[in-house]
Amino acid sequence: xxxxxxxxxxxxxxxxxxxxxxxxxxxxxxxxxxxxxxxxxxxxxxxxxxxxxxxxxxxxxxxxxxxxxxxxxxxxxxxxxxxxxxxxxxxxxxxxx
Numbered sequence: 001x002x003x004x005x006x007x008x009x010x011x012x013x014x015x016x017x018x019x020x021x022x023x024x025x026x027x028x029x030x031x032x033x034x035x036x037x038x039x040x041x042x043x044x045x046x047x048x049x050x051x052x053x054x055x056x057x058x059x060x061x062x063x064x065x066x067x068x069x070x071x072x073x074x075x076x077x078x079x080x081x082x083x084x085x086x087x088x089x090x091x092x093x094x095x096x097x
Contacts, residue, residue, distance in 0.1 A: 003030075037078055047085035054079045 001009075003026060010022045036043050037053050044050040058074040082090075 045083070047083050049083040049086055050081050052079050052081070053077070 007022050007026055011019050033043050037051055042052045053076050055076050059072045061070045061072045063070050
């Protein structure tokens, strides 16, 4: 599902809301999550899951074209851990298909 698919689904559930308002709300939520993670904070949406930032150490990789060694700098990456309710919903949905 893409961001535009999500906006369309919400629009179909709430037809009295303008699509641009739904778009704005979805953008605000995703931007606030990203800002919080960029600030080093953890974001928890009860029942859905939690977002956090993990740091990858500096490693040594290989250039696939030349086979030469390449230094890969350390970096921070987003990490998502699904909540119990989300896991249960996925398993229930999978069993019904």
